[in-house]
Amino acid sequence: MTEAQKQKLEQQLWNIANELRGKMGADEFRDYILGFIFYKYLSEKQYIYANELLETEDIKDYALITDEEDIQAIKEESLLKLGYFLRPDELFSELSRKGNADTEEESNFILEDLQGILNSIEQSTMGTESEEDFNELFEDLDLNSTKLGRTVEARNTLIAKVLSHLDKIDFALEDTNADVLGDAYEYLIAQFASGAGKKAGEFYTPQQVSKILAKVVTLDKKRIKSAYDPACGSGSLLLRIAKEAEVSNFYGQELNRTTYNLARMNMILHDVHFSKFDIKQEDTLEFPQHLEERFDVVVANPPFSAKWKGKNNPLNETDDRFSQYGALAPATKADFAFIQHMLYQLNDSGTMAVVLPHGVLFRGAAEGKIRQYIIQEQNYLDAVIGLPANLFYGTSIPACILVFKRCRVHDENILFIDASQDFEKVGNQNALADEHVDKIIAAFQRRENIDKYAYLASLDEIRENDYNLNIPRYVDTFEEEEPVDLEAVVNELRTLETDMQETDTTIAGFCQELGISSPF
Template sequence: MTEEQKQKLEAQLWKIANELRGKMGADEFRDYILGFIFYKYLSEKQHLFANKLLETEKVKEYSLVKNKADLKAIQEESLENLGYFLRPDELFSAITEKGNIKIDEEDEDAEDNFIIPDLQAILSSIETSTMGNESEDDFNKLFEDIDLASTKLGRSPKARNILIAKVLKHLDEVDFRLDEIESDVLGDAYEYLIAQFASGAGKKAGEFYTPSQVSKILAKIVTLGKKKIKNAYDPACGSGSLLLRIGREVKVGEFYGQELNRTTYNLCRMNMILHDVHFSRFDIKQEDTLEEPQHLGKEFEAIVANPPFSAQWKGKDNPLNETDDRFSQYGALAPSSKADFAFVQHIIHQLADNGTGAVVLPHGVLFRGGAEGTIREYIIKEQNYLDAVIGLPPNIFYGTSIPACILVLKKCRKHDDNVLFIDASADFEKDGNKNKLTNDHVTKIVDAYEKRESVDKYAYAAPLSEIAENEYNLNIPRYVDTYESEGQVDLGTVARELANLEDAMAKTDKTIASFCKELGIEAPFGVKL
């Protein structure tokens, strides 16, 4: 698919999404449109898979299959390979046809067929079709955020039905190109929509999406020098964009993630499936990672995270944290008002010896004292797991304008006598009221990390002894000097400019005085005549 075709598809989907925009907020209509797109994807995937099975049969088109034995056989194959099953009458095209809506019709009295109960039943059927199968957890309550009875879709059932039918009709006319083996068109378009929703969702956006260029930096760093990895993990996975970005850099065996927000957790599972990650290759859980970790006992080759900045957690309020293997050895627990280092400790605990972790955090983790200072010193002095500190520009994240940094963590460090500091805070482009990183900025950061050389005003490999002298304060300006000296001042030129200004002021004074004389008034006080 060409870039022009890709952009056309993204524009089509965004236009369809705006069918719902006038009815509800960005974070609400996101759940509906992404849910409908996901249903269309599952439907078309089922249709293509079934038609492949029917190639040697008399009836070669799945939508025409009536024989119960044939349907049963297709169901068994579908559950084993796709993880779910849709009957021919449950396909997206079938329910759209039943809606029989004219997409340019605005009158609520337009003739239509009522499809809301059928659509709700189909979405429930997709979930229940997986019960008792390996894919059950991956599809359980996946569509629970799509409330087709919500008055936000329309005041009356008829109005809601017309709106839903129109959206489905629009989507039915979009070609997702699922039959193109090398194409991930829909996955790209889905990511585009998630980014657009994040842009308009304000503070809530940080809960589910990391800017794509930041994701790219993290993914490239944790996969540097590798073509494939055993597994990847994100303890605050949001919509799964960070994990999926790793999959673009290298071949990943399995994806693991945990997310607290239920709606975002559902979005992550949809995003995985939509990017053609087989249900057997991902394990996404919904729970508080710090209090109820779901993947303890596993070690991961690549860990990425963009946890909520300075989030609250139970800390000392939960006595179990003091004996938890993730936190107990550091001499202090992260403050209950700032869970940043608790996430770092969690990542270290689950990082494999051959693995790399990269986590986005607020700048405060670099220099705040107290318990955080104690933990920071232990990581550097006792464990020697901190590999690099990367300073990012301000105002590039959704929901906050504060500058952030990336901590890169390794248990078996090749360069174990220093920590690399990169100051990329000045490298960005304006993008409306936000800042953004370009591909060149990303490349510059990753290259600097890989080469690990000193670059004036940009990168410096600080010996551990120097960091100790600074009492384990990691504030980047202590190590990367970005001070720009002012140019020399030519005093002779300045003196001449001042003399010229004096002459100009004298001429102006005379002009003002002459005007005042003609008007018969006194010249302004303080004017030199």
């Protein structure tokens, strides 16, 4: 698919989304349109796979199969291969046709059918390996919500219209070399994030920031056994890693139930097999779900300075993730708690990158103590990358990326990069262009001083600064102003004074000719 075709698909999907936009807020209509797209995706994957199984049969079109034995045989194979099952009469195209039928013989009422199909998809997985990945996946699609229409007929009409528009779009799923729908889905998630304000930070990391994190943790790696995100949101950051290297297994945890559902959908839509990802829904700091695992790569964009129980939970004092540092992150700022958790989950040769507010670089008290321990005792911190302000939805504060390695090659220094001035304006947001990302990655790879951009600080220098990592302490971005020529300024003032006197004389002459008093 060409770039123009891709953009056309994205625009088509956004236009369809706008059918719902006038009815509800961005975060609400997001759940509906992404849910409908996901249903269409599952349906088309089922149709394609079933037709493959029917290649040697008399009836080769799955939509025409009526024999129950054939349907059950296809179901058994589908549950192994796809992890779910749809009957021929449950296919998206069939439901869309019925919803837009206009005959006396057939009712176009599809709300109950649609709800039944969504329930059936989940129920088809019960007792199988994919059950957890599909459990209550469509729970946010409330087809009885008055936000879709005040009457049942109005809701039915709107949904039938949306399904009809979607049914006309070719997702090109048979092109195994392209991830057309996955990319379009990412586009929609980004569009919803831009309109969701503060809530967007719960589920989306700007694509270019994700790219930096993914490139940093995959440098010189073509294959990664396991990638983990303890605050995975929609899963986009994990999936971004797969664009840089081959990932065998994805792991993630997400607190928000709706976002957790979105992450599972996103994985499946990007053709990640249900056996290759394990996304859990729970509070990562209080109830970690993968604590016995160790990962090759760990990435995260956790909520900035979130609250957590800290000392209010006595168990944290003896928790292996936190106990060795001699302090717990403050209850009002969980930033270092996430860092400690992530370091605990990182394997001995792993790399970790996390996006955090600048406060983690210089705040004192418990955070200062933890920061010092990580640098002085563990020597895990490898690089600090300062980003521009106003990159993230929901907050305008500048952020930074901290890169950690358990087995550092350059263990005598820490690299500082100040990329805070490199951005472009996109509406009300700042954004990173490809050249800005490339510049950061190039500096990270070169690992040497670059005037006013990068600085390699020795551990002794860090120690002398009392483990304060504030970037301006290391990267000097001061620009000297041009020296002022005072003699030239004086001469210019004299010239202006002469011009003003001449102008005053001219005005006085005009006033005399008019027979009025001069203002001078």
